[in-house]
Amino acid sequence: xxxxxxxxxxxxxxxxxxAELTRYEATVAEYIDGTLDExxxxxxxxxxxxxxxxxxxxxxxxxxxxPYGKVTADQLEVLxxxxxxxxRGWGHLTTRQNVQFHxxxxxxxxxxxxxxxxxxxxxxxxxxxxxxxxxxxxLAGACPYEVVDISSWAxxxxxYLLRHPYAxxxxxxxxxxxxxxxxxxxxxxxxxxxxxAVNRAREDGTLEPGFKVVFAGGLGATPHPAQALEEFTSxxxxxxxxxxxLRTFDHYGNRDNKLRARLKWLVDTxxxxxxxxxxxxxxxxxxxxxxxxxxxxxxxxxxGDAPAGTGTGPISGAPGAxxxxxxxxxxxxxxxxxxxxxxxxxxxxxxxxSCELGDITTAQFLALxxxxxxxxxxxxxxxxxxxxxxxxxxxxxxxxxxRLSEIGMATPGAELSRDVVACPGADxxxxxxxxxxxxxxxxxxxxxxxxxxxxxxxxxxxxxxxxSCGQHHISDIGFFxxxxxxxxxxxxxYQMLLGGHLGxxxxxxxxxxxKLPARNAPEAVVRVVRKFAEERNAAETFSGWLxxxxxxxxxxxxxxxxxxxxxxxxDPEFYVDFGETGPYVKEVGESECAT
Numbered sequence: 001x002x003x004x005x006x007x008x009x010x011x012x013x014x015x016x017x018x019a020e021l022t023r024y025e026a027t028v029a030e031y032i033d034g035t036l037d038e039x040x041x042x043x044x045x046x047x048x049x050x051x052x053x054x055x056x057x058x059x060x061x062x063x064x065x066x067p068y069g070k071v072t073a074d075q076l077e078v079l080x081x082x083x084x085x086x087x088r089g090w091g092h093l094t095t096r097q098n099v100q101f102h103x104x105x106x107x108x109x110x111x112x113x114x115x116x117x118x119x120x121x122x123x124x125x126x127x128x129x130x131x132x133x134x135x136x137x138x139l140a141g142a143c144p145y146e147v148v149d150i151s152s153w154a155x156x157x158x159x160y161l162l163r164h165p166y167a168x169x170x171x172x173x174x175x176x177x178x179x180x181x182x183x184x185x186x187x188x189x190x191x192x193x194x195x196x197a198v199n200r201a202r203e204d205g206t207l208e209p210g211f212k213v214v215f216a217g218g219l220g221a222t223p224h225p226a227q228a229l230e231e232f233t234s235x236x237x238x239x240x241x242x243x244x245x246l247r248t249f250d251h252y253g254n255r256d257n258k259l260r261a262r263l264k265w266l267v268d269t270x271x272x273x274x275x276x277x278x279x280x281x282x283x284x285x286x287x288x289x290x291x292x293x294x295x296x297x298x299x300x301x302x303x304g305d306a307p308a309g310t311g312t313g314p315i316s317g318a319p320g321a322x323x324x325x326x327x328x329x330x331x332x333x334x335x336x337x338x339x340x341x342x343x344x345x346x347x348x349x350x351x352x353x354s355c356e357l358g359d360i361t362t363a364q365f366l367a368l369x370x371x372x373x374x375x376x377x378x379x380x381x382x383x384x385x386x387x388x389x390x391x392x393x394x395x396x397x398x399x400x401x402x403r404l405s406e407i408g409m410a411t412p413g414a415e416l417s418r419d420v421v422a423c424p425g426a427d428x429x430x431x432x433x434x435x436x437x438x439x440x441x442x443x444x445x446x447x448x449x450x451x452x453x454x455x456x457x458x459x460x461x462x463x464x465x466x467x468s469c470g471q472h473h474i475s476d477i478g479f480f481x482x483x484x485x486x487x488x489x490x491x492x493x494y495q496m497l498l499g500g501h502l503g504x505x506x507x508x509x510x511x512x513x514x515k516l517p518a519r520n521a522p523e524a525v526v527r528v529v530r531k532f533a534e535e536r537n538a539a540e541t542f543s544g545w546l547x548x549x550x551x552x553x554x555x556x557x558x559x560x561x562x563x564x565x566x567x568x569x570x571d572p573e574f575y576v577d578f579g580e581t582g583p584y585v586k587e588v589g590e591s592e593c594a595t
Contacts (some may be wrong), residue, residue: 002077002366002369002370003074003077003078003119004319005077005078005081005115005457008078008115008118008119009114009115009118011116011118013117013118014117015531017117021110021113021114022126024048024110024113025326027041028106028107028109028110031106032106032107033220036122036486043128043169044126045060046127046129047124047125047127047128047130047168048103048111048113048123048124048126048127048446049062049063049064049113049122049123049124049125049126049483050062050063050106050123050127051063051170051339052430053102053103053126053429053430054426054427054428054429054430054432054587055103056410057490058105058107059102059103059104059105060103060104060105060106060108060109061100061101061102061428062082062086062100062101062104062109062112062113062123063094063096063098063099063100063123063126063127064079064098064099064100064101064116064121064122064123064126065121065123065124065125065126065133065157065158066097066098066099066121066123066133066381066445067097067133067134067136067154067155068097068134068135068136068137068138068140068150068151068154068155068158068178068186068380068391069097069136069381069382069388070151070155070378070380071099071379071380071381072119072120072372072379073369073370073372073373074119074369075119075120075121076365076368076369076372076379077365077366078115078116078118078119078121078368078370079099079360080179080362080363080364080365080366080368080369081115082101082104082112082115082116083101083361083362083365084362085481086100086101086104086105086108086111086112087101087102087103087104087199088103089361089362090359090360090361090362090364091359091360091365092357092358092359092360092385092424093355093358093381093385093386093387094358094385095383095385095421095423095469095470095471096132096133096135096175096380096383097133097135097136097138097381097382097385098126098133099381100424101575102424102428108197109211112208116531122162124162124163125162125163125167125168128173129169129170129171129172130167130168130170130173130174130570131161131164131167131174131175131176131246132172132173132174132175132176133158134154134157134161134176134177135154135177135178135186135187135191135383136150136151136153136154136176136177136178136179136180136186136308137150137178137179137180137185137186137349138185138380138381138382138383138386138388139180139185139341139380139390140178140180140380141308141350141378141390142341142343142348142350142378142390142391143180143181143184143185143308143343144308144343144348144454145180146180146307146308147180147181147198147199147209147307148180148197148209148210148211148305148306148307149180149287149304149306149307149308150178150179150180150186150195150197150305151303152299152300152302152303152304152307153178153195153238153297153300153305154178154240154304155299155303156297156298156299156300157176157178157239157242159379160239160248160293160297161176161242163174165409166243166246166247166250166579167246170246170249170250170253171249171250171253171254171255171261172253172254172262172263173262173263174192174193174246174263175191175192175193175218176191176193176194176195176242177191177193177194177195178195178196178197179193179194179195179196179197180197180307180507181196181197182196182198182414182503182504183503183504184196184502184504184505185383186383187383187474187502188214188226189214189217189226189429189502189505189506190217190218190219190223190224190225190226190473190474190502190507191217191218191226192215192216192217192218192245192249192262192263192264193213193214193242193245193246194213194214194215194217194226195211195212195213195238195242196211196212196213196214196505197209197210197211197215197307198210198211198232200210200231200232208234209235209305209307210232210234210235210238211232211233211234211235211238212228212231212232212233212505213228213229213230213233213238213241213242213245214226214227214228214229214505215227215229215245215263215279216263216265216266216267216272216275217263217264217507218262218263218264219467219468219471219473219474220262220467220468221466221467221468222465223473223509224264224267225506225507226427226507227267227272227276229241229245229276229280230280231277234298235296235305236294236295236296237283237294237346239282239293239294239297240283240286240287240292240293240294241279243283243286243293244280244282244283244286245263245279245280247282247286248275248278248279248282249263249266251273251282252266252270252278253266254421255270256439258409260520262379272521290388293373294471301582308343308348321477323456323492323590331405331412333409334412335401335410335412335527336397336401337351337412338412338413338414338416338454338456339353339354339410339412339413339414339415340349340352340397340557341388347392347582348390348391349392349393349396349397350388350389350390350391350392351388351392351400352386352387352388352389352414352415352420353368353384353386353387353389353395353409353414354409354410354411354413354414354419355385355386355387355409356411356441356444357385357420357422357437357440358386358419358421358422359384361414363407364407364408364409367406367407368387368407368409371389371400371403372389373390374403375389375391375396375400376391376440377389377390377391377392378390379393382415383471384414384415384419384421385421385460386414386415386419394580403432404532406588412454413453413454413490415450415457415459416453416454416455416456416457416458416459417447417453417454417455417460417529418444418447418448418453418454419459419462420440420441420443420444420458420460420462421440421460421461421462421470421471421475422436422439422440422461422462422463422464422470423437423439423463423464423469423470424427424436424437424461424464424469425435425437425438425462425463425464425481426464426577426587427579428494429464429465429469430588431464431465431467431588432463432464432465432481433464433465433481433482433483433587433588434464434465434481434482434492434493434494434518434577435464435492435518435577435578435579435580436462436463436464436470436481437578438577438578438579438580439462439479439481439494439518439521439522439578439581440460440462441578442521442522443460443462443521443522443580445522446522446523446525446526447525447526447529447595450526450529450530452526452529452530452533455532455533455542457476457532457536457540457542458476458477458529458532458542459475459476459477459594460475460476460477460478460479460525461474461475461477461478461479462478462479462480462481462494463478463479463480463481464474464480464481465480465481466480466482468480472497472500472510473497473500473509473510474500474501474502474508474509474510475497475500475506475510476498476499476500476501476510476542476543476546477496477497477498477510477525477529478493478496478497478498478500478510479495479496479497479521479527480494480495480497480520481493481494481518481586482494482495482516483586484517486517486565486574487565487567487568488574489568489575489583490575490583490584490585490586491516491517491518491565491574491575491584492517492518492576492577492578492584493516493517493518494515494516494521495512495515495516495523496512496513496514496515496516496521496556496559497509497511497512497513497531497552498511498513498528498546498551498552498555498556499511499542499543499546499547499551499552500511501541501542501543510552511529511551511552511553512552512553512556513552513553513555513556513559514556514559514560514562514563515563516559516561516562516563517564517565517574518565518574518577518578519573519574520562523562524562527558527559528555528559531549531555532545532580535549540578565595
């Protein structure tokens with residue numbers, strides 16, 4: 001049964017949350033009256049998940065935290081209400097399992113935060129120098145390979161650190177990701193803290209489930225792979241370990257230079273051995289804290305964390321491997337082949353709802369809420385900006401396909417080659433120099449036209465600058481935008497990277513292949529995907545094919561003919577970015593990411 005949003009707005013909030021929102025409303029009023037310093041207000045606003053846009057004025061982006069991507073039907077309806085009444089008729093799923101709303105007016109932001117609180121959501125600490133949204137595998141609890149269902153652990157971590165004193169004014173942002181097995185669907189290997197479920201043998205020959213904790217990873221302009229803290233962290237020690245990492249970062253992180261303030265830079269300045277020693281020492285004496293979080297958290301005891309499948313981790317093949325097979329022609333069969341995931345060991349059935357560019361309209365939010373109730377589903381946001389519909393049975397699939405088709409979310413190939421990921425780019429971001437969303441659409445269209453949209457095992461990610469919000473470093477084909485100069489004129493351009501991937505508790509960052517005009521990037525993707533599809537061996541990964549083919553440099557050399565700008569009078573489109581009407585101009589504003 002659909003909720004009544006007006007009735008929800010009238011429900012009393014928890015006194016602490018009510019006090020927090022009353023304080024937020026008063027602080028916004030102070031700023032608008034001109035009695036609060038801009039710099040002070042910016043920090044306060046960011047800590048509450050409200051982020052300034054390129055358009056300036058009172059235009060804001062509100063980022064909603066969705067821990068490990070789990071969203072309910074009631075929450076989907078509230079998100080629909082916000083998109084329709086406070087934003088531009090749609091919301092945006094991010095690569096960190098958040099939901100973002102753009103063009104929210106500052107004066108209306110308090111009402112948005114109240115609506116979120118009323119349905120159990122928050123934007124608190126979604127931006128700024130805080131502990132950000134806690135991520136987790138979108139198939140956790142439905143994966144045949146997982147060692148531990150990390151859902152309850154991610155929930156416990158998110159709850160414990162929300163409004164935690166150490167989570168507020170850090171040297172820089174702090175990101176935590178959970179994965180249930182070595183496949184690393186939760187993307188643990190390039191974050192400040194990554195938690196990967198593993199087993200170790202007991203003396204009696206049985207297996208003890210626990211975790212491998214990795215730390216000091218990061219993307220950005222200078223990516224760092226995460227490093228192992230220790231071989232095995234017990235379930236009792238996990239939360240103290242995470243807090244010890246957080247405290248160590250707070251104590252030693254660089255507060256004078258934001259560009260070198262992330263945890264990854266401490267590896268460079270003090271060395272991995274010393275940093276690891278300080279973290280373990282912090283954990284050892286954390287027992288003396290009144291807030292020591294040791295033992296199994298109550299919510300884990302309540303919800304459980306038993307694996308959905310065999311608990312063995314991946315049992316065959318390599319992460320990212322997709323068998324070569326003929327595509328069916330019937331629309332439902334194509335969708336089933338490309339979008340349905342079955343857990344053979346545990347008989348789970350899940351399906352992906354495709355969200356083009358991560359966008360969901362008001363009508364789609366509402367329809368998804370009805371679908372979730374009618375099929376009794378668990379829905380989670382994926383890192384590739386789609387939705388995983390979990391808890392299905394075989395008999396549900398046809399009905400689900402029909403319902404998703406009605407709202408334009410049954411495109412076959414969600415999570416496959418046509419499913420291009422992009423950051424918001426120059427549409428709203430102050431740092432972006434190119435329209436990454438426009439390029440993503442163009443690449444998707446080019447792959448469709450070439451008949452390559454449903455090629456498995458290859459993924460494309462785009463960032464509008466070097467900061468990797470679109471995670472271009474860890475995709476098979478990655479792009480980051482930058483300004484090019486040709487014939488005395490500015491033009492949008494991209495650096496193409498090839499070979500980034502995750503898996504087996506390892507991360508490989510893509511290597512530079514070639515520079516390209518923005519207009520030629522779609523053709524470059526088509527050529528690479530076609531070459532991969534034609535030359536790969538059965539079940540061969542993109543990275544395996546790339547290595548066998550000579551690496552990023554060799555493939556990039558074969559694309560060099562595309563790195564050509566015609567004269568502006570011969571083809572003016574090369575000097576206009578996707579979705580723009582006038583000549584390209586590089587415009588970079590003050591970054592709230594680095595303040």
